[in-house]
Amino acid sequence: MSETRSKPRHRRRKSALAVGVPLALTAAGTLAYGTDFGVFGEDAQRTASAATAAPAWATATADGFASVNALGQNGTYGGRDGKTVTVKTLADLEKYATATEPYVIVVAATINMDPVGKEIKVKSDKTIVGSGTSGHIVGGGFFLGSGVHNVIIRNLTIRDAYQGVWNDKDHDFDAVQMDGAHHVWIDHNDLRNMADGLIDVRKDSTYVTVSWNKLSNDNKAFGIGWTENVVTDITIHHNWIRETEQRNPSTDNAAHAHLYNNFLEDVAGTTIKSSYGNYSRGATRMLLENSYFQGMNNPVIKDSTASIVQKGNTFVSTTGRNESGGTAFDPKAYYAYTPDKTADVPALLKSGVGPRGSIGTTATTKAAAATTLTVAKDGSGQYSTVQAAVNAVPANNPARVVIQVKPGTYRELVKVPSNKPHVTIQGTGGSRKDTVIVYNNAAGTPKPDGSGTYGTGGSATVAVEADDFQARNLTISNNFDEAANQSISGHQAVALRTASDKVFLDSIIVEGDQDTLLLDTAAKDRLGRVYMKNSYIVGNVDFIFGRATAVIDGSVITLKKRWNGTSAGYVTAPSTAANRKGILIANSTVNGSVSDRTFYLGRPWHAGGDASLDPQTTVRNTTLSAAIRTTPWTDMSGFSWKNDRFAEYMNKGAGAGAASTERPHLTDAQAAGQEVADWLGDWTPSAS
CATH class of the missing domain: 2.160.20.10 (Single-stranded right-handed beta-helix, Pectin lyase-like)
Incomplete structure (x- = not known):
């Protein structure tokens, strides 16, 4: 009913109402960083609570x-x-x-x-x-x-x-x-x-x-x-x-x-x-x-x-x-x-602000999405390898399939093809270190069938080509031995390759040496968003690279010496398409047991010499160790970093430095448009 009143009429409520807080806010917190894997604690793990009653949004x-x-x-x-x-x-x-x-x-x-x-x-x-x-x-x-x-x-x-x-x-x-x-x-x-x-x-x-x-x-x-x-x-x-x-x-x-x-x-x-x-x-x-x-x-x-x-x-x-x-x-x-x-x-x-992944998901939707497959090396699960569980996911599956992997070391190659979306691979141990997927192919490793070598992308231990993929509470590693394979040309050895959209990497470790984490898209003209939270990335040369629109948030990037004991490397090598966003490192820490002033934050990768690309890396609100060079960006393959998009904002630590022509900083206004939400657009990652 509507009425015209000369004065508004009110009755004060007897008690305050409890209002739900967005998932993204309840999960947020201040992280204390240490070195190597001691940052979140040996047994730290993020888990998603399953609703046992009517979800809060419904009432x-x-x-x-x-x-x-x-x-x-x-x-x-x-x-x-x-x-x-x-x-x-x-x-x-x-x-x-x-x-x-x-x-x-x-x-x-x-x-x-x-x-x-x-x-x-x-x-x-x-x-x-x-x-x-x-x-x-x-x-x-x-x-x-x-x-x-x-x-x-x-x-x-x-x-x-x-x-x-x-x-x-x-x-x-x-x-x-x-x-x-x-x-x-x-x-x-x-x-x-x-x-x-x-x-x-x-x-x-x-x-x-x-x-x-x-x-x-x-x-x-x-x-x-x-x-x-x-x-x-x-x-x-x-x-x-x-x-x-x-x-x-x-x-x-x-x-x-x-x-x-x-x-x-x-x-x-x-x-x-x-x-x-x-x-x-x-x-x-x-x-x-x-x-x-x-x-x-x-x-x-x-x-x-x-x-x-x-x-x-x-x-x-x-x-x-x-x-x-x-x-x-x-x-x-x-x-x-x-x-x-x-x-x-x-x-x-x-x-x-805006839509939350945790609101509006009905109980019936959760039930439909509750398909779970188990993997265990000791035979106590449905499958003994991770790839066997992936193979069991129906093509074009309409709902979430969670592959729960029991603790153990799984030496295998895993590929999630593009026709198997909505897959989660989740370790069930108390620590990310308890469940390890590892292999040792490199770009120059000969294929067993004699058809050539794997190439950089083909070397990945885990390859994800399906949209809406999630990984949590496990380690993905490539332990290719560079020292023992000096006769091979092509030491790039990828641990994890993503080439899809809406990839959520939550509380994992990705470790290797050169080209550890390849964040790609299905094609140059396709959007591929990746959100990585509460995780570790370990490597030395171009070890976070690719053309995806990728956010590394609240995580630790650990710098590692080369196979011969020297300290020299590059954290990022973006190959971003023009008018797309590249790599954003936010609220994180860059550290490691390497020499001071020996690592660049990044360099522009114009893959295949493609001058139309516009590589981008932004590092903001992040603690940088003394390993970072005072001029943190450098050229690559004849392309100048100054012609692309490389910048910092509000970093701290011994590796941070004042703005200069060799070290561009975002203005406050520019930084306001380079937040996590700007990278993710209409996607709100949520655990499922």
């Missing part, structure tokens, strides 16, 4: 003003009391969203709106949630009309209704629009590239919370108001508003607007220029606290009739108006909350 309730009991509605909990249905078509989505009874609607596919601009008219008591990162609404969005209430829109990507006109006055194609709705929670969505705005809260809509969303690449981000009545109560927190020109948000005649822990970013050097950031209009009373503004023009503005009270905000490289004045209100009179530190906001939001 989640809103915080902020959406949690307040008012207008006959006790908080916002969506379709929790109804059936859970999974939809993959527009017809089914519209059927359940417009039904009169409550539903939890899990969107498990990309749904294209027809016609473009279509807005589904959602009715009350609905939760519309993306299944992991697979729920995309393309070319349209949702409309909540007068009196619609108790609606959750969560974990979706809503995108691409743009009609080619930047400030589009003719196409009102929003991601989410509400006219006179109440008790609405918009959470953990990725909203971008729509024809008009991304979110509109209009015509006395109230008791709304907007949290943990990424709003980007649009002329108008977020409009609130279009009413003469001072009614709307809204909480806007932990949103990353990036590359949007106006309405960030614009708040007109809101009774109570509480904005905190948001990150507003205008990236330097792009065609999108912010005209203003947070705007308090009409009779709005706004409290703006602990938010971070980067590069914004007119970051905070107000009408003479409006109020803005600012607390604890940070402004970096902003210009123009930054205003405050009037009186606000105390949000804790309505709900409990604890803001994060302002300095933490950019990193917190870059890793935490």
Whole structure:
């Protein structure tokens, strides 16, 4: 129901609501690094907890003003009391969203709106949630009309209704629009590239919370108001508003607007220029606290009739108006909350906003994905070799298959072909060292059939050509003996080669000498993303290399002497295609028992002499030992590193150094666009 009121009516909740924290944040922590394998501890291991009851997302309730009991509605909990249905078509989505009874609607596919601009008219008591990162609404969005209430829109990507006109006055194609709705929670969505705005809260809509969303690449981000009545109560927190020109948000005649822990970013050097950031209009009373503004023009503005009270905000490289004045209100009179530190906001939001792999995965989906194969050398498993288990995975398997490998040393070659996606190879021991897959081929090793040598890529102990592959809690090694094979030409010896997309390497060791870890793509024009976390990589020459878009995060890179005892080497050799992202090393440590100033961070590999490539390595927020040279980049095969993309940002340790022409550093603005989330795009790695 909707009503016009001269004053908003509230009843303070008796207790604070518990709000789920994103998986990426709960798993994050400060790692203390040591040397070699002592960093995480001998027995350190990350494990994924299987849900034994209804997943937390299925019973989640809103915080902020959406949690307040008012207008006959006790908080916002969506379709929790109804059936859970999974939809993959527009017809089914519209059927359940417009039904009169409550539903939890899990969107498990990309749904294209027809016609473009279509807005589904959602009715009350609905939760519309993306299944992991697979729920995309393309070319349209949702409309909540007068009196619609108790609606959750969560974990979706809503995108691409743009009609080619930047400030589009003719196409009102929003991601989410509400006219006179109440008790609405918009959470953990990725909203971008729509024809008009991304979110509109209009015509006395109230008791709304907007949290943990990424709003980007649009002329108008977020409009609130279009009413003469001072009614709307809204909480806007932990949103990353990036590359949007106006309405960030614009708040007109809101009774109570509480904005905190948001990150507003205008990236330097792009065609999108912010005209203003947070705007308090009409009779709005706004409290703006602990938010971070980067590069914004007119970051905070107000009408003479409006109020803005600012607390604890940070402004970096902003210009123009930054205003405050009037009186606000105390949000804790309505709900409990604890803001994060302002300095933490950019990193917190870059890793935490948008769809989560841990949200929207139903119990039935988990059951379907629960296929497990066991491998044991002693015969106690279903298979005695890892490759035999891979061979048993059905071609084009639709769901996750976990190959659990018991402790032992498996001297074999393993290949996961492209027609076997969704495979996890997981050691079951208490340590990564307990389960080892090892072989000793090199590029110059003759093939047994006499057809030549293996070549660099063919030397891999484990080769992954299937998408959505995961490996965890094991060691993958190539122990080719260079000293004993000096007669062989071609000592490149790969331990792990990936040539696919969405590869998650979690808590593993990859060890070798030259060319240890080959991060490739299926073809030059194909995207191949790799995320490596909480792991070790050991090698000496070009031992992290290839053309993939790869992130090495929170890991240890251990430098190793050459076969003859000398210290000299190169950490990375990217061969990135133009307009793609290359290798990102973040929040990690580079160390090892080698001589000081003997290793380069990288050099450009123009594979086959291909001048069209644009190799990239960024090393940021990483501790560098004294082994790193004071000029950490160098040329390769006639190609200058200075013509490609090599940079550092905020590194520390004895191997770090000041910016110079020989040691480029990213600016703060450049670094804001080279975060882990920028590399991974619409993919959120999660354990499964």
